Amino acid sequence: MNNMISKPRGTRDFLPDEMEKRKVLENIMRDVAERYGYREVSTPTFEHLELFTKKSGESILKEIYHFKDKSGRDLALRPELTAAVTRMILEECHAMPRPLRFYYFSNCFRYERPQKGRYREFWQFGVELVGSSMPQADVEVIALAYDIMKSAGVDFSLHVGHVGILRDMLKDFKGETAQLMRLIDKKDHKGLQESLESLNAPEELIEKTLTFTKLLGGPEILDEAETIAGSSEHIDYLRGVCEMLDLLKLDYSVDLGIARGLDYYTGVVFEAYAEGLGAQNQICGGGSYRLAHLFGSRDIPSTGFALGFDRIAELSQFKKEERGLIAVVSVKGYEKEAIKTARELRTRYQVVTDVMGRNMKNQLSNASDIGAKLAVIIGKEEVEQGFITVKNLETGKQWKSSIDELISGYEQFLE
RNA sequence: GCCGGGAUGGGGUAGGGGUAUCCUAAGGGACUGUGGAUCCCUCGACCCGGGUUCGAAUCCCGGUCCCGGCCCCA
Incomplete structure (x- = not known):
């Protein structure tokens, strides 16, 4: 070096x-x-x-x-x-x-x-x-x-x-x-x-x-x-x-x-x-x-x-306004669904997905490290039953939801 | 171009001729569907070149870069 x-x-x-x-x-x-x-x-x-x-x-x-x-x-x-x-x-x-x-x-x-x-x-x-x-x-x-x-x-x-x-x-x-x-x-x-x-x-x-x-x-x-x-x-x-x-x-x-x-x-x-x-x-x-x-x-x-x-x-003391970053995290085996979901969410939000091959725990850990407000969890249950899990990373609360519902606004997940 | 002070892992530091310290960040694990806490592991540094010396991160010389100031500032 x-x-x-x-x-x-x-x-x-x-x-x-x-x-x-x-x-x-x-x-x-x-x-x-x-x-x-x-x-x-x-x-x-x-x-x-x-x-x-x-x-x-x-x-x-x-x-x-x-x-x-x-x-x-x-x-x-x-x-x-x-x-x-x-x-x-x-x-x-x-x-x-x-x-x-x-x-x-x-x-x-x-x-x-x-x-x-x-x-x-x-x-x-x-x-x-x-x-x-x-x-x-x-x-x-x-x-x-x-x-x-x-x-x-x-x-x-x-x-x-x-x-x-x-x-x-x-x-x-x-x-x-x-x-x-x-x-x-x-x-x-x-x-x-x-x-x-x-x-x-x-x-x-x-x-x-x-x-x-x-x-x-x-x-x-x-x-x-x-x-x-x-x-x-x-x-x-x-x-x-x-x-x-x-x-x-x-x-x-x-x-x-x-x-x-x-x-x-x-x-x-x-x-x-x-x-x-x-x-x-x-x-x-x-x-x-x-x-x-x-x-x-x-x-x-x-x-x-x-x-x-x-x-x-x-x-100057200015700071950029937070845009409300979302991390889409996935269970092993559901990475493809995650990147697809992420792309749809990007029509409105700033969204990242895992590119490190991490397990879900570490994906969540990384999500809070980079300051994401919400995590969207994609796994077997979600894919089979057709919903997404939205988790508020500050409060820990989570909801069953849908992509459309999240795109319509994320204020509902801020409590 | 000139004067002074500096430079040790990615960031912050201790040491000041013989073993390089700690914190932090990062990566992994404990824990293959739930983060932040904790514990464990991993990664990773003496600015460069020359000299003195058995031995230099340490002392000396030269350079580079950084910080502050001078000159200049369209």
């Missing part, structure tokens, strides 16, 4: 108990997204490597699973889905009425050091709302993320911000924006200050930037933001978004220090954090972005988010 091949680093097996829980959660998320009118899409597990390097730069190469196929094409396992969905939309969805409302639930792959809440194969549930640059679009997507996380039974705090305001403040440092945004995203105020100093930023701007990125609270902090950054369409826009979020009674904080590192986020951005996950406490990230130009197309205003499905699954 020692030389057995084990699963690759950072991957996981899911046993039935866990798989059932994940399935319940997955269906809840699908259900909420569909209530908002979103429809599921799926893209290939691997894409041309270029799709991802164009979007995120060559630096992601070290965190991506990439390979050459037999024809020498450079391919990569998808590290996320926004780029792939954007590619799909540009490639296939020209004629569809706008806006597009898509959701996805897919596995993604990143070559990173595994730790709590971080795996090399992980699942993301996400949505993209494509075609609108109205605040209503941001509000819809934020509310959808909120409702999904609520429905999943997770305690989280939602932070909403806007990257446009910061970008305007830092517009004199165009070449360094990405680097500065990264420091802001990390809440590395000291690093940010040093970085700005080394760029010879005016002292006043440094101070403003530091104060601004620390702004966190209710929508009223937008007034403060205006004092610091001056009035702007971005602040007005964010104020409008907040008004609608308040109208929908969402619980959130305005956080002007959200930067989301990447260049393609252009407007409202949001993140959600949960307790109990160690260092990886972010369970949701999203915002509005412009990505199409990277693929040589006219830009389409889009808003989306991705949820860390595995992290939410770890926090």
Whole structure:
């Protein structure tokens, strides 16, 4: 056993108990997204490597699973889905009425050091709302993320911000924006200050930037933001978004220090954090972005988010509903009647029969081990007299019955 | 890529240079038409490679994997 091949680093097996829980959660998320009118899409597990390097730069190469196929094409396992969905939309969805409302639930792959809440194969549930640059679009997507996380039974705090305001403040440092945004995203105020100093930023701007990125609270902090950054369409826009979020009674904080590192986020951005996950406490990230130009197309205003499905699954307490398993057990010599009976019962119930050649005693023992509610006993008497014995495995009571009677409902055998 | 802690039957563990412990799960029997209790039996382990040693699960070196953190986080 020692030389057995084990699963690759950072991957996981899911046993039935866990798989059932994940399935319940997955269906809840699908259900909420569909209530908002979103429809599921799926893209290939691997894409041309270029799709991802164009979007995120060559630096992601070290965190991506990439390979050459037999024809020498450079391919990569998808590290996320926004780029792939954007590619799909540009490639296939020209004629569809706008806006597009898509959701996805897919596995993604990143070559990173595994730790709590971080795996090399992980699942993301996400949505993209494509075609609108109205605040209503941001509000819809934020509310959808909120409702999904609520429905999943997770305690989280939602932070909403806007990257446009910061970008305007830092517009004199165009070449360094990405680097500065990264420091802001990390809440590395000291690093940010040093970085700005080394760029010879005016002292006043440094101070403003530091104060601004620390702004966190209710929508009223937008007034403060205006004092610091001056009035702007971005602040007005964010104020409008907040008004609608308040109208929908969402619980959130305005956080002007959200930067989301990447260049393609252009407007409202949001993140959600949960307790109990160690260092990886972010369970949701999203915002509005412009990505199409990277693929040589006219830009389409889009808003989306991705949820860390595995992290939410770890926090979630859901359990699959019991289906009421039935075991058909047989006396030696009556196995054939048992499998026939089982098949008929399967028109309505989840039913198992013995495939181990066990005696009846052990079949019953196994039936209670696997959690069966009822056992159906098939033997000489039953076959000759044309009935079935139904036994309640919790109470031990049993009845003479018929297949039809059992199929009509098993509540009658629950006392 | 970096730092720390780990790895003993399927799961959980004790031991820490010489015989590998216990619990549990699983399979069977006591009981060939009635389960859960009990008793008995069976199955099954020192992560991998090298070194030190008469002898290594134990000590040393290297690796792999796991856990936590750093970096990163599209």
